[in-house]
Amino acid sequence: MNNLIDYMQDIGKRAKKAARVIANADTGKKNAALLAIAQEIETQQIAILKANELDMVAGAENGLDDALLDRLALNEERVQGMSEGLRQIAALTDPVGEVSQLNARPSGIKVGQMRVPLGVIGIIYESRPNVTADAAALCLKSGNACILRGGSEAKNSNQAIAACINKGLDVAGLPGDVVQVIETTDRQAVGELVRMEGSVDVIIPRGGKGLIERISQESRVPVIKHLHGVCHVYIDSKADKDMAISIADNAKTQRYGTCNTMETLLVSEDIASTVLPELAAIYGKKGVEIRACKKAKAIIPGAVDATDADWDEEYLAAIISIRVVDDMEMAMDHIHLHSSGHTESIVTSDYSTAMRFLREVDSSSVMVNASTRFADGFEYGLGAEIGISTNKLHARGPVGLTGLTTQKYIVLGDGHIRQ
Amino acid sequence: MNNLIDYMQDIGKRAKKAARVIANADTGKKNAALLAIAQEIETQQIAILKANELDMVAGAENGLDDALLDRLALNEERVQGMSEGLRQIAALTDPVGEVSQLNARPSGIKVGQMRVPLGVIGIIYESRPNVTADAAALCLKSGNACILRGGSEAKNSNQAIAACINKGLDVAGLPGDVVQVIETTDRQAVGELVRMEGSVDVIIPRGGKGLIERISQESRVPVIKHLHGVCHVYIDSKADKDMAISIADNAKTQRYGTCNTMETLLVSEDIASTVLPELAAIYGKKGVEIRACKKAKAIIPGAVDATDADWDEEYLAAIISIRVVDDMEMAMDHIHLHSSGHTESIVTSDYSTAMRFLREVDSSSVMVNASTRFADGFEYGLGAEIGISTNKLHARGPVGLTGLTTQKYIVLGDGHIRQ
Numbered sequence: 001m002n003n004l005i006d007y008m009q010d011i012g013k014r015a016k017k018a019a020r021v022i023a024n025a026d027t028g029k030k031n032a033a034l035l036a037i038a039q040e041i042e043t044q045q046i047a048i049l050k051a052n053e054l055d056m057v058a059g060a061e062n063g064l065d066d067a068l069l070d071r072l073a074l075n076e077e078r079v080q081g082m083s084e085g086l087r088q089i090a091a092l093t094d095p096v097g098e099v100s101q102l103n104a105r106p107s108g109i110k111v112g113q114m115r116v117p118l119g120v121i122g123i124i125y126e127s128r129p130n131v132t133a134d135a136a137a138l139c140l141k142s143g144n145a146c147i148l149r150g151g152s153e154a155k156n157s158n159q160a161i162a163a164c165i166n167k168g169l170d171v172a173g174l175p176g177d178v179v180q181v182i183e184t185t186d187r188q189a190v191g192e193l194v195r196m197e198g199s200v201d202v203i204i205p206r207g208g209k210g211l212i213e214r215i216s217q218e219s220r221v222p223v224i225k226h227l228h229g230v231c232h233v234y235i236d237s238k239a240d241k242d243m244a245i246s247i248a249d250n251a252k253t254q255r256y257g258t259c260n261t262m263e264t265l266l267v268s269e270d271i272a273s274t275v276l277p278e279l280a281a282i283y284g285k286k287g288v289e290i291r292a293c294k295k296a297k298a299i300i301p302g303a304v305d306a307t308d309a310d311w312d313e314e315y316l317a318a319i320i321s322i323r324v325v326d327d328m329e330m331a332m333d334h335i336h337l338h339s340s341g342h343t344e345s346i347v348t349s350d351y352s353t354a355m356r357f358l359r360e361v362d363s364s365s366v367m368v369n370a371s372t373r374f375a376d377g378f379e380y381g382l383g384a385e386i387g388i389s390t391n392k393l394h395a396r397g398p399v400g401l402t403g404l405t406t407q408k409y410i411v412l413g414d415g416h417i418r419q
Numbered sequence: 420m421n422n423l424i425d426y427m428q429d430i431g432k433r434a435k436k437a438a439r440v441i442a443n444a445d446t447g448k449k450n451a452a453l454l455a456i457a458q459e460i461e462t463q464q465i466a467i468l469k470a471n472e473l474d475m476v477a478g479a480e481n482g483l484d485d486a487l488l489d490r491l492a493l494n495e496e497r498v499q500g501m502s503e504g505l506r507q508i509a510a511l512t513d514p515v516g517e518v519s520q521l522n523a524r525p526s527g528i529k530v531g532q533m534r535v536p537l538g539v540i541g542i543i544y545e546s547r548p549n550v551t552a553d554a555a556a557l558c559l560k561s562g563n564a565c566i567l568r569g570g571s572e573a574k575n576s577n578q579a580i581a582a583c584i585n586k587g588l589d590v591a592g593l594p595g596d597v598v599q600v601i602e603t604t605d606r607q608a609v610g611e612l613v614r615m616e617g618s619v620d621v622i623i624p625r626g627g628k629g630l631i632e633r634i635s636q637e638s639r640v641p642v643i644k645h646l647h648g649v650c651h652v653y654i655d656s657k658a659d660k661d662m663a664i665s666i667a668d669n670a671k672t673q674r675y676g677t678c679n680t681m682e683t684l685l686v687s688e689d690i691a692s693t694v695l696p697e698l699a700a701i702y703g704k705k706g707v708e709i710r711a712c713k714k715a716k717a718i719i720p721g722a723v724d725a726t727d728a729d730w731d732e733e734y735l736a737a738i739i740s741i742r743v744v745d746d747m748e749m750a751m752d753h754i755h756l757h758s759s760g761h762t763e764s765i766v767t768s769d770y771s772t773a774m775r776f777l778r779e780v781d782s783s784s785v786m787v788n789a790s791t792r793f794a795d796g797f798e799y800g801l802g803a804e805i806g807i808s809t810n811k812l813h814a815r816g817p818v819g820l821t822g823l824t825t826q827k828y829i830v831l832g833d834g835h836i837r838q
Contacts, residue, residue, distance in 0.1 A: 247834065409785070
């Protein structure tokens with residue numbers, strides 16, 4: 001136990017030291033490292049796949065289910081995907097050093113803000129080994145040192161990828177401690193990591209709700225968290241019928257297992273009998289189970305009764321809950337009560353209604369006449385994302401390079417003193 | 420005990436409800452409330468001063484020291500100051516609703532960010548009753564509901580000011596629950612407040628280091644904290660002598676008790692014997708005690724020996740520690756190790772040195788050729804400040820109205836669905 005604490009404290013100290021180096025590395029050097037890592041991953045493809053095979057065999061022996069095994073599995077295409085991801089991140093604009101709003105003040109000083117890295121980022125994730133490469137690349141490009149803690153089921157894969165990252169950093173003349181992958185599979189390592197407030201600046205957990213809730217409870221370090229996605233589409237009385245059906249279909253069925261998938265459809269009573277029969281037929285054909293409130297059930301006879309619990313459920317499956325509401329007021333009340341603050345969309349052709357929904361709904365993404373499935377770092381133009389934050393402070397919504405930085409004030413004087 | 424929990428939970432629920440109303444109140448209504456509160460404070464001046472007199476008598480009986488009694492005391496001028504502060508905040512630009520970076524994406528959707536209030540802000544502060552008016556005004560203008568918890572020594576003053584705030588909100592047609600001042604002086608109320616993560620979005624403690632450390636440890640809600648200010652000035656080998664002396668004098672002696680006062684002066688060995696004798700004479704005349712490293716002491720014979728503890732000390736008094744360093748590298752290492760991340764300034768005429776210091780020093784304010792005393796919301800043009808944050812995430816440095824808001828993504832479509 002003491003050994004583990006020492007081990008983690010040592011990792012923290014080394015990360016803090018490396019953070020100063022990477023924070024001040026220029027863009028060219030950071031990009032050189034990213035490209036060298038990409039190259040090394042390609043060169044070491046066979047070694048990575050062999051390491052992954054060890055994890056897959058152990059996973060099967062330990063009775064991991066098929067979904068977990070699928071997420072754990074690497075193949076040539078997935079390894080190639082990691083390298084491409086690294087090259088894409090190298091091509092993104094470096095956010096570090098950007099100076100904004102530099103203005104002269106009446107005293108004569110000039111005051112502005114400079115974008116700087118956060119420092120040391122701890123990332124805790126499950127199964128998918130490609131996160132090791134993705135997360136390391138985003139932290140590196142944004143000038144942060146990182147401490148990565150992957151799932152024990154992926155330990156061999158993660159260490160093989162870590163070796164490539166270390167090689168690439170070395171080629172670019174950067175210290176290997178810029179990216180440290182925790183080797184021990186001791187669960188206590190996570191408990192230590194989230195308490196290292198002296199050396200870790202932010203924790204980003206990526207995984208199921210259980211993991212994230214546990215880390216949020218335990219952490220002494222600020223957490224950029226993504227709890228879950230209970231997303232809503234509200235079809236307003238003044239919605240275009242075809243548009244409403246198209247968006248409600250897409251938001252639910254384009255992909256079932258993503259956090260930006262709609263889970264609950266709210267429909268204005270005035271338009272319910274116009275849109276719901278056709279929409280229910282589409283859902284029916286696609287095998288989507290409908291759980292409906294009383295009024296919705298009267299229009300969709302085949303639907304199951306929705307229970308109170310349905311309104312708070314993230315199905316991540318071919319299931320939808322549908323509620324008929326009196327008006328937008330009631331829709332917003334429902335969202336306020338049941339949303340996880342991820343993404344909500346309204347379908348309406350009325351200007352004032354659209355503007356009011358945009359303004360008043362308090363979620364990380366609020367949309368008008370668009371599918372919730374757009375809530376994504378790539379669709380938003382961030383180039384990449386480390387996750388989607390449902391926090392209110394700091395980064396909200398998809399978190400890209402900018403979300404991994406902060407701003408400090410800079411003051412330029414010429415001998416100015418305070419009177 | 421159960422009563423206290425119920426009482427606090429009720430306050431939380433009411434704040435959350437009021438937060439939706441104030442978040443969506445337009446600027447005119449918020450300003451009307453601020454002006455009505457300012458008016459009411461003037462009208463009720465005698466009542467406020469009488470309430471303050473009760474606190475002053477109790478404070479003297481309870482043996483509060485003179486400094487505390489001075490902070491607790493109100494007089495006509497201070498009451499007038501509160502009203503003026505409210506009017507100034509009414510005159511500031513409303514940050515809520517500002518849309519930035521609204522750009523079209525290849526998919527056809529338009530993506531931007533909208534500035535929105537944080538929700539419910541809990542503020543915990545000591546003695547100064549004017550914080551009740553200031554904090555309420557900043558939260559109100561930025562569209563947040565707030566729960567204020569002042570020191571028990573100021574309870575009568577705070578309740579008298581709270582009555583004026585309630586009256587002003589009522590005049591403007593806003594719910595009184597937008598600003599709630601906790602009435603109980605039970606210390607457990609603070610413990611409850613910082614654990615109400617379901618209804619409080621952020622906690623801002625204002626007070627001594629002890630209070631802030633306790634709250635940071637206990638809080639389940641994110642804390643915007645200002646721990647302390649161990650600020651540095653570094654006089655580079657290429658500094659202008661007169662400028663260096665003027666800034667080092669001003670940064671230390673313009674006011675001793677503020678967090679942006681310089682505590683430690685670092686001087687390049689190359690210039691130490693040029694600037695230190697004259698500077699030491701100035702400090703000597705002003706009665707500033709000098710605690711010096713060996714090399715500095717050789718130049719300033721009257722100085723006291725600095726101990727290791729001096730480098731981490733926030734004196735808030737007429738005391739300065741002085742260290743002679745080899746070069747900027749060593750100065751930045753010293754700052755990295757001992758700074759509280761508040762404010763550091765370099766005096767130099769060398770361009771590259773200035774740019775490097777600006778970039779590499781990781782504090783909330785980094786300055787070139789200016790006194791650290793400028794690190795202040797008013798000097799920076801924020802119009803007002805609720806405090807200075809030494810956090811890295813979210814708000815860093817002086818926190819004004821913008822720091823009490825966050826940004827959500829908005830997506831404008833025209834029936835767009837994800838392919």
